[in-house]
Amino acid sequence: MLFHSSPPICAQATHQRLASMTNSLDRLLENAQKDSRYERAFFRALLETIVYAHIPIDDRLDSGRIRFIQFHRPENGQLVLPFFTDEKKARIAEGTSVRSVALGGRELFEITRGATLMMNPNNHRCVLYPEEIATLLQDGEIATIAEFTPEEENSRSVGVPMEAPPAWLLEALLSTARDLPYIERVYIAAIYDTSENPRQISFLVALCATDENGDRALHAINNAIQPLCRVHGGPSVDLTYFEISGETPSWVTDLSLLPSFDRAHESPLHSDRS
16 A cells, blocks of 8 residues: 555654654664675665655556656666655655655565665665565565775785686576676686785676666676575675676786676576586
8 A cells, every 4th residue: 555655644653653663774774884784684674664755746646556756867877766765855855746655665666676776866875676676575685795896905816716616606697697688798707815825715707788787787696696605605706897888807808718608699608617
């Protein structure tokens, strides 16, 4: 059921409960922004709390068909559906042609399946891709991501893997890439420390994706393999992406890496490596 965000009459207890939920969610969000270990608790709470989205001002909630407002991100043209964890912020962003509606987080995610959602677009924005939302609804969590740049870390170097990834990991990478039409190629390298006898720290997977979907490709692959790595106790996997119209990373060409997956060949390459 959808609710208009205007306050109901004589509902003080309801408002107190919603205010408490909002304050709790704000604290969880603040913790998650500082430490990714808190993300699981935040997203689980997000499913159970009230969030706010925009619809055209003349649309009726009881019409049986709800149209949510979406916009194209100026940096990459990606179409996203904004929603807010705070009613005041949702109302500030309304403008003159839209209004806010309040609904449960789980309900919003269910009825907008297939869309890319952007939480709190005007501050501390967080993009949730369809693959992540599906996992969140099913498992109550989303794979976490911590950013770093290998080239900027003097204690690390990129090289050819000493051995192939485990069969289960390679299969997960290739099958997921095959099912995501915006991923064109997948390269697999390794990250080493720079000690006297270099030790492999992790695998490094580079995704070549269509121009507007690089970030989505990274999140989708991470969402697919991180739970498996946790179940199997490793290995560590680092991910990066580059756009199909851009330059291939220098380490890919320097190492003469061949793609482990190439959509142009319509089938995975080198999947029989042992």
